[in-house]
Amino acid sequence: MNLLDFARGPALKVAMAIFCLGVTWRILAFALLRIRRDMNRPRASVLKFLGGGLLTVGSRSWPHREFIGRTGAGEALGYSYHIGLFALVLLFTPHILFLGSLFGVTWPGVPSSLITVISVLTLTLFLAVLFRRVTNPVMRMLSNFDDYFSWFITMLVMVTGLAATAHFGAPYETLLAVHILSVDMLLVWFPFGKLMHAFYIFPSRALNGALLARKGATS
Amino acid sequence: MSDTSGVLTANLAPAEARSPEARVAGAMSGFAREIGALSAFRLESCIHCGICADACHFYIATEDPQYTPIWKVEPFKQAYKRESSAFAPLFRLLGLKHEVKADQLGQWQHLLFDSCNMCGRCSLICPMGIDVAALIEQARHAMFDAGLAPKELYEKAAHQQVTGQPEASAEPYRDQLLAIGARFEVDIPLDKSDVEVMLCVPRSDIEHYPGAVASLARVMRHLGVSCTFRSDALIAENYGYYAGGKEWQREISRRLIDQAIACKAKILLVPECGHAYAALRWEAADLYGKPLPFKVLQVTEFLADELKAGRLKLGAAATGAVTFQDPCESARKGGVNEAPRALMKAMSLDLHEMKNHGGFSFCCGGGGGVLDIERAAPLRYRTMESKLREIDETGAKTFLTSCSDCRRTFDDAQAHFTWNKTPQSLLELVAANLIGAAAPP
Numbered sequence: 184m185n186l187l188d189f190a191r192g193p194a195l196k197v198a199m200a201i202f203c204l205g206v207t208w209r210i211l212a213f214a215l216l217r218i219r220r221d222m223n224r225p226r227a228s229v230l231k232f233l234g235g236g237l238l239t240v241g242s243r244s245w246p247h248r249e250f251i252g253r254t255g256a257g258e259a260l261g262y263s264y265h266i267g268l269f270a271l272v273l274l275f276t277p278h279i280l281f282l283g284s285l286f287g288v289t290w291p292g293v294p295s296s297l298i299t300v301i302s303v304l305t306l307t308l309f310l311a312v313l314f315r316r317v318t319n320p321v322m323r324m325l326s327n328f329d330d331y332f333s334w335f336i337t338m339l340v341m342v343t344g345l346a347a348t349a350h351f352g353a354p355y356e357t358l359l360a361v362h363i364l365s366v367d368m369l370l371v372w373f374p375f376g377k378l379m380h381a382f383y384i385f386p387s388r389a390l391n392g393a394l395l396a397r398k399g400a401t402s
Numbered sequence: 403m404s405d406t407s408g409v410l411t412a413n414l415a416p417a418e419a420r421s422p423e424a425r426v427a428g429a430m431s432g433f434a435r436e437i438g439a440l441s442a443f444r445l446e447s448c449i450h451c452g453i454c455a456d457a458c459h460f461y462i463a464t465e466d467p468q469y470t471p472i473w474k475v476e477p478f479k480q481a482y483k484r485e486s487s488a489f490a491p492l493f494r495l496l497g498l499k500h501e502v503k504a505d506q507l508g509q510w511q512h513l514l515f516d517s518c519n520m521c522g523r524c525s526l527i528c529p530m531g532i533d534v535a536a537l538i539e540q541a542r543h544a545m546f547d548a549g550l551a552p553k554e555l556y557e558k559a560a561h562q563q564v565t566g567q568p569e570a571s572a573e574p575y576r577d578q579l580l581a582i583g584a585r586f587e588v589d590i591p592l593d594k595s596d597v598e599v600m601l602c603v604p605r606s607d608i609e610h611y612p613g614a615v616a617s618l619a620r621v622m623r624h625l626g627v628s629c630t631f632r633s634d635a636l637i638a639e640n641y642g643y644y645a646g647g648k649e650w651q652r653e654i655s656r657r658l659i660d661q662a663i664a665c666k667a668k669i670l671l672v673p674e675c676g677h678a679y680a681a682l683r684w685e686a687a688d689l690y691g692k693p694l695p696f697k698v699l700q701v702t703e704f705l706a707d708e709l710k711a712g713r714l715k716l717g718a719a720a721t722g723a724v725t726f727q728d729p730c731e732s733a734r735k736g737g738v739n740e741a742p743r744a745l746m747k748a749m750s751l752d753l754h755e756m757k758n759h760g761g762f763s764f765c766c767g768g769g770g771g772v773l774d775i776e777r778a779a780p781l782r783y784r785t786m787e788s789k790l791r792e793i794d795e796t797g798a799k800t801f802l803t804s805c806s807d808c809r810r811t812f813d814d815a816q817a818h819f820t821w822n823k824t825p826q827s828l829l830e831l832v833a834a835n836l837i838g839a840a841a842p843p
Binding site for chain 2: 208209211212213214216217218219221222223224226239240243244246247249250253254257258261319320321322323324325326327330375377379380383384386387388389390391392394395398399400401402
């Protein structure tokens with residue numbers, strides 16, 4: 184078994200298993216904690232309660248008018264690199280084929296030259312994000328190992344992916360194997376750190392939004 | 403950071419034999435055990451983006467990162483991760499999350515009490531949607547259990563849970579209430595039974611703003627609503643809520659609940675007091691253990707309903723341009739945004755909104771018990787400067803609010819800054835502009 188076979192064979196299988204079990208456990212663990220019933224009379228109807236949750240899922244995608252002057256640039260940076268990441272994962276033909284082999288569905292990709300442009304842009308944004316995290320006093324204070332390691336491992340996946348498509352520095356098979364191994368590492372790390380926000384973001388917005396709507400509070 | 407000397411000792415019950423360190427350890431593990439799925443989910447969802455800082459006036463005024471709202475719960479996140487998160491055994495085994503120590507938590511007293519109004523503005527900005535203010539309230543409970551509630555709040559809460567009032571008064575509040583009735587020539591309904599509405603008042607209204615008390619009685623009399631104050635539950639405030647003493651908060655709320663049930667009230671009317679509304683409307687039933695057998699309404703909410711039903715008619719008030727301070731607890735966090743504006747519209751007021759108003763308004767600076775914490779005053783004044791500027795920028799001549807604590811905070815600011823505006827009560831303005839004869843007794 185060569186490195187590539189290992190990376191996309193047993194290593195990927197183990198990583199996927201850790202990912203699935205870890206994510207499931209991390210979500211199920213909430214169920215072991217107490218769930219309190221709110222006995223205070225709601226202001227909103229059930230419809231407004233649910234609507235408030237859905238509305239907040241959308242409305243928190245961009246800052247309220249009152250905050251935009253202070254947070255607009257930071258949020259734009261954050262969303263930009265996320266869009267870049269999604270584009271790379273979902274629009275690069277080899278990725279589509281890989282996802283197709285897992286889920287049985289494929290879709291058209293974009294030319295690899297465009298993917299290279301998106302990769303470089305996303306990498307640049309990712310460096311800007313790190314720069315911001317270490318220079319902004321609030322973010323620096325809040326940051327811990329999880330923030331930096333999650334950044335590092337995502338960056339590693341992007342860099343190795345870019346190197347593989349550019350056939351840079353080593354034979355393609357080796358570069359591809361290293362790229363897939365970095366993805367395996369990301370999958371293993373995923374349930375343990377902040378990458379879990381991918382699963383939390385919409386339920387969190389919906390839940391908090393619905394609870395605020397229940398009171399008729401601002402959301 | 404604040405000086406916390408003496409606080410631990412002050413808060414220890416006589417029978418408390420544990421050391422401060424043991425007490426803090428107990429409080430933190432209690433926090434982690436009792437956290438509940440919702441708060442755990444909120445803590446887990448934080449992505450350390452720090453955006454919540456940009457909603458907090460303590461951070462905006464100082465640019466000091468320690469005032470970042472989510473940072474205020476950092477030790478509690480640490481305790482939760484170590485004790486009850488999904489990978490807690492791993493965190494403990496590898497020593498990744500340390501036990502929270504008494505000296506560390508002592509430093510957080512300044513962050514959770516002196517520099518947090520519990521105003522909830524931070525809950526509106528989080529891209530993950532986290533209700534940060536709810537986490538801070540829960541953290542205050544643990545601080546109380548750790549013996550780290552500020553002395554002023556602790557003592558008032560302790561006094562109130564025993565006597566029903568936060569401080570000793572020269573004369574019983576019941577007598578003061580009747581004296582206000584006599585002075586303002588308005589009937590004060592007291593200790594009646596079988597009424598529609600039970601009334602209560604902020605003690606600061608009795609002591610500082612008797613006109614607001616008289617106005618409440620006058621408006622209710624005008625509407626012909628059967629109502630009563632109850633001698634055993636006159637005071638609306640809840641210092642247990644501020645101090646983080648959940649049991650005491652329960653006892654203080656229970657006093658009002660029991661009396662409302664005793665007089666068979668269908669409505670418990672919360673006066674112009676933001677946190678009293680939060681404590682009674684959105685927390686009392688949970689602490690009581692079952693739904694309340696009556697409605698809890700804020701006074702402007704009640705009056706707006708009367709207005710809509712055509713039972714309340716108001717004349718135009720000659721105030722000139724006005725601006726309105728939305729109390730955070732009743733407006734942003736409690737949903738009472740439209741009612742005060744409906745009343746102002748009915749009085750044909752020329753309302754000039756502040757730049758940040760309604761649900762997005764900045765706190766007066768005194769909320770969350772901050773006004774009562776003496777050592778917090780310099781920071782509070784610094785924080786208030788932008789608020790006062792916003793008020794001035796409206797060009798309004800009259801400055802209204804619907805919260806007794808906001809009023810006290812702005813009165814204090816008026817003296818401190820030699821500011822030229824005096825906050826007035828919306829309720830008092832309503833009472834002064836009633837149209838039509840009073841309903842028959």
